Amino acid sequence: MSGLLLEVRDLVKTFGAGETTTHVLRGLNLRLEKGELSALLGPSGSGKSTLLTILGTLMKPTSGRYEMLGADMIGADDAELTVFRNLHIGFVFQFHNLLPDFTALENVIFPTAVREGRETASARARGTEILVRMGLVDRVDFPVAKLSGGQKQRVAVARALMNRPELVLADEPTGNLDRASAIQVMDLIAEINRDEGTTFLISTHDDKIAATCRRQIVVGDGRLTG
């Protein structure tokens, strides 16, 4: 369960050009080991979301190197990255997280169904199992539009785990939740991390949430500062 999961070196991300150029990341270096549970901290606008988006292969950096599971993430094309994401990376976002016209279970099994071309019985079984683990046993076939904020984020975590990815990236997953719901979500994440060895990188503004993680990574001035 140990070993290097990913490494980025000299990561630079610049938005815009000319007068409006924003230098968000200025040569950031980061290594994540397998099985880590890390919080990503830093002031607003410091580049946390930008870093998570690049690590999630949804955006390319302006320059720098990025390797995950020994594979080069910079040179790969969109089709290769799509397959890679599906197998190895799970996401939890703050907003716009679930597909609103589908049930909790349909959302959870999406990553498997989209790969297999249909919703198989085994995918449904695994999806139900994770939802039960997330404490949503009575919400499996609920339309997600009717769930509470905390329930939605737990469905999102369940979906991120569906394909047993090595890495789950969560961008302020508790940002919209009250303290009790936030703690519930973080407890579940810690449990999965302990039991399955899944690596989590979770951005947050909340020091109490960050304190529940084993490692704290702080972004400032385009680099890691802590």
Add this chain to the structure above:
Amino acid sequence: MLYALKIATRYLMASASQTALLVTGVAVGVFIFIFMSALIGGLAEFIMARTVGDMAHITIDAEPTDPPLLLPRAPGRILLVQQKTDQRSNVLPDAAAFIPTIEAIPGVLVTSQEITGSGFLIRGKLVQQVSVTGVEPGKVSAIVRIGSYIVEGRPDLAAGTVLLGKTLADNMKLAVGQTVRLQASTGIDAALTVAGIFKIGSGGQDRRQAYVSLATARTLFAMPQAISQIEIRLADLYAADATAARIEATTGLHATPWTEQAAQLLAALKAQAQTGLLLKSFALVTIVIGIASAMLLSTFRRRPEIGIMRAMGAKRSFVLLVFIAQGAIVGLLGGVSGAAIGYLVLSRFPGPGALQPGGLPIDVAQGAFGLAILLTTIGAILASILPARSAARVDPATAIGQ
């Protein structure tokens, strides 16, 4: 494929009223398409039945003969302009011998040997000029469907009987069973019994046409052997040109297809068909634009979701399929329901054969229902390609950040 279809149907059902509106719009377009097909087709059928229906498809008659030229033997050049004559002799001397040959030509349904001429109907002080046609007794309805126009008596031509147009009979105060004297242009006359009175309704036939048996006509016009013309009906009236050429080639007789006399009618029918085609294309274009704009709106609305799906590992082709499938489903539903409504509505029309005055000559059989559904579905798929491509190109990073 199956999974993309599931997502597509779910998206359509999620905005059910919007989808229903879109499908209704498509159905209306399809209905217009089908209505135009049935109307233009029925109209052509109706016009053809009213004109060509009582017309010989091919007429064999004596060739027009230009008078011989007598040119003076003089030095220099002569510029000669000669107008083709319309004058033709009324007599085909030995055409009857060719009847078996002509009837053996494929596509020829029936031949009718006729003697035509003019004369006067005389009854006491009443006198009317008439066109006289002598036909074989068994072929009274072979060309003009006299049998279906009879309003009094029977369409039978025994020797010594005559069939008269309704107006003509009225003018002469004649009823079935009464006798009238027919004096031909040759000066020969005969006393004939009115066997039937017909009313065609169009043209001048009701006012001046008289039918007699071929035998009577031979006497009246002093033509013991010859006939005036052979009229022919074909199985396929559009084969008239080719068949006329074939008859000319095999018999050497002068055969004129109906198309030669009805060039204007054909041009009008063609123009009408083209107008119909134009209107049908407009209906299709409207469908395509409607679906394209609805799909474009849908892809904008669903940008964040598309971003999430892409983040979860949905390929571009999957997103493409989801949105094209939506268009295809809308096209198919609209096509089928438009065709169904079209069938229900158009079936209530009596059809061009049983048209009432002031009615539309709609032929439900020419509604092109399958074509309408097919073209609509293809059009819908084409219409969704552009929006679907823009959906597939959505950048997940910016879409999720929105």
